[in-house]
Amino acid sequence: MSQPTDSSAHAASPTDADAxxxxxxxxxxxxxxxxxxxxxxxxxxxxxxxxxxPQAQISLFDARPLERDVSGDPRTIALSLGSVxxxxxxxxxxxxxxxxxxxxxxxxAPPTLSSPFFGPAGEPExxxxxxxxxxxxxxAVLPYGHLVAPLQAAWQQASALEPHRLISRFGQPxxxxxxxxxxxxxxxxxxxxxxxxxxxxxxxxxxxxxRKSLTHDYRQNAWVGTVTLSPDSPVGVAYERFTxxxxxxxxxxPDRDGQRRAALVWCQGQDEDEVAGLTDAQRLTVIQHQLxxxxxxxxxxxxxxxxxxxxxxxxxxxxxxxIRIGNAAQTLHPVAGQGLNLGLRDAFALVEALRRDPQVDTxxxxxxxxxxxDRWATILTTDFLARTFAWRxxxxxxxxxxxxxxxQALPPLKRALAGQMMFGRR
Numbered sequence: 001m002s003q004p005t006d007s008s009a010h011a012a013s014p015t016d017a018d019a020x021x022x023x024x025x026x027x028x029x030x031x032x033x034x035x036x037x038x039x040x041x042x043x044x045x046x047x048x049x050x051x052x053x054p055q056a057q058i059s060l061f062d063a064r065p066l067e068r069d070v071s072g073d074p075r076t077i078a079l080s081l082g083s084v085x086x087x088x089x090x091x092x093x094x095x096x097x098x099x100x101x102x103x104x105x106x107x108x109a110p111p112t113l114s115s116p117f118f119g120p121a122g123e124p125e126x127x128x129x130x131x132x133x134x135x136x137x138x139x140a141v142l143p144y145g146h147l148v149a150p151l152q153a154a155w156q157q158a159s160a161l162e163p164h165r166l167i168s169r170f171g172q173p174x175x176x177x178x179x180x181x182x183x184x185x186x187x188x189x190x191x192x193x194x195x196x197x198x199x200x201x202x203x204x205x206x207x208x209x210x211r212k213s214l215t216h217d218y219r220q221n222a223w224v225g226t227v228t229l230s231p232d233s234p235v236g237v238a239y240e241r242f243t244x245x246x247x248x249x250x251x252x253x254p255d256r257d258g259q260r261r262a263a264l265v266w267c268q269g270q271d272e273d274e275v276a277g278l279t280d281a282q283r284l285t286v287i288q289h290q291l292x293x294x295x296x297x298x299x300x301x302x303x304x305x306x307x308x309x310x311x312x313x314x315x316x317x318x319x320x321x322x323i324r325i326g327n328a329a330q331t332l333h334p335v336a337g338q339g340l341n342l343g344l345r346d347a348f349a350l351v352e353a354l355r356r357d358p359q360v361d362t363x364x365x366x367x368x369x370x371x372x373x374d375r376w377a378t379i380l381t382t383d384f385l386a387r388t389f390a391w392r393x394x395x396x397x398x399x400x401x402x403x404x405x406x407x408q409a410l411p412p413l414k415r416a417l418a419g420q421m422m423f424g425r426r
């Protein structure tokens with residue numbers, strides 16, 4: 001049995017369970033909750049449950065050793081306003097490390113219909129600003145490590161205050177999850193232990209995942225990295241550009257050493273993907289050519305990493321006494337940028353349902369029903385958009401352009417889209 005590699009990581013033991021059970025008088029039996037995966041979704045769920053489910057004993061499992069420093073992980077996370085507000089409520093939002101999104105600009109690159117009614121450049125576009133939506137920001141962007149580090153520190157602090165109730169199991173991978181009784185689930189992490197509920201929050205990327213009930217390989221690659229923008233580039237603007245080969249996105253990052261930066265997500269069809277053979281200068285030239293002029297001049301580009309893209313989703317969140325959240329439930333194309341936001345909304349809904357109804361099965365049915373509209377609207381919309389970039393139908397770019405123009409011209413539709421971007425479907 002592997003053990004946590006840090007003395008502050010508190011491993012579960014029969015003594016812990018006995019001590020916690022002894023604090024109840026039999027009128028309200030404790031909920032034994034296992035959270036598997038200490039990424040952003042799993043940590044947020046564990047913290048929410050620690051705060052709002054005082055009757056719960058929570059064990060947080062992760063194969064990663066506790067002493068492994070996650071703060072330097074440079075992967076970029078885009079969060080909606082609703083996710084930012086949730087993290088602020090948990091007092092773990094690293095505001096100084098994040099760049100607020102003040103405006104989202106979605107447009108389509110030529111060839112497409114052009115018209116003086118479309119926008120300043122005659123191209124179809126949608127512009128959504130925080131000011132017109134009467135909110136301080138539409139969302140925020142920050143490195144993965146700068147999000148996980150304060151979440152993990154908050155969990156460890158809470159665990160130190162209540163070691164019998166909040167149990168850290170870092171450095172202990174979960175080998176199996178079984179259910180042979182209707183009211184319990186068995187977790188095998190070196191030894192078998194029984195819990196009332198297991199939450200699977202381990203995500204991963206599409207290429208490394210076991211296939212779920214619904215799966216589709218888009219045969220697209222996402223090239224990700226960062227670009228340096230010109231000093232006069234607009235601050236806090238997220239760009240998404242629909243190109244013939246796939247979407248191209250720039251997400252604003254905090255300035256570093258006085259330089260304005262943006263995270264790059266550059267999607268290419270695998271049959272046409274020539275990015276690997278390009279030099280940095282050539283990559284900058286190609287990207288610059290595809291972006292709208294208002295972005296300004298790109299100054300530099302980092303090394304890029306490539307990730308194959310696909311849909312990999314379960315039909316349901318709940319299976320017996322096991323529930324999946326975030327990428328463990330659905331891995332999506334990045335065109336909508338909603339993967340982690342879905343996971344955080346899943347976490348909040350689960351804790352709220354358990355807070356309202358201590359009957360686990362009833363609470364799980366509530367979560368399945370409550371989360372379905374938001375979850376399936378996001379899955380289907382993202383899947384549709386991703387598939388359209390592989391289609392070569394005559395008139396498709398024109399139809400997509402007209403759709404963007406209609407959104408920009410009809411404020412009620414744009415408000416509805418902005419609301420879904422910020423808070424999901426409610």
